[in-house]
Amino acid sequence: MKTLRASVLLASLARIASAEEIRKRNWQAPGKTIAVFEPPHPYSRFLAYPSLTEGAKGWIGKHKRVAAVQPQYVKFANAGDCVTVAFILKQVKYYTGNEGFYARNMALKKAALDRALGPIT
Numbered sequence: 718m719k720t721l722r723a724s725v726l727l728a729s730l731a732r733i734a735s736a737e738e739i740r741k742r743n744w745q746a747p748g749k750t751i752a753v754f755e756p757p758h759p760y761s762r763f764l765a766y767p768s769l770t771e772g773a774k775g776w777i778g779k780h781k782r783v784a785a786v787q788p789q790y791v792k793f794a795n796a797g798d799c800v801t802v803a804f805i806l807k808q809v810k811y812y813t814g815n816e817g818f819y820a821r822n823m824a825l826k827k828a829a830l831d832r833a834l835g836p837i838t
Contacts, residue, residue, distance in 0.1 A: 783809050799824040
């Protein structure tokens with residue numbers, strides 16, 4: 718039953734873009750179908766990129782903008798201070814979830830990377 722409800726919800730949020738919408742928004746996907754997902758609340762929308770390279774450039778650009786308005790961001794990120802980094806990212810509306818949960822998960826991911834790659838020195 719949950720799967721059916723999720724499918725109905727998704728169907729109400731997603732649709733296939735019309736040719737007119739594709740032309741109006743200047744989307745470039747010749748010969749491909751474009752699915753549009755528009756959740757009702759803007760904070761639950763995510764950016765989609767045409768490639769991993771473009772996505773990485775977008776991610777780096779976002780963090781450069783954060784550092785431009787919060788200069789201490791880079792210092793705390795380099796120090797591995799997940800609590801302060803989570804606080805700064807929350808202040809610039811990088812995420813909308815629970816700050817403590819975000820910081821804990823960031824710390825868990827950092828610990829896993831440190832185990833796999835060795836800590837930053």
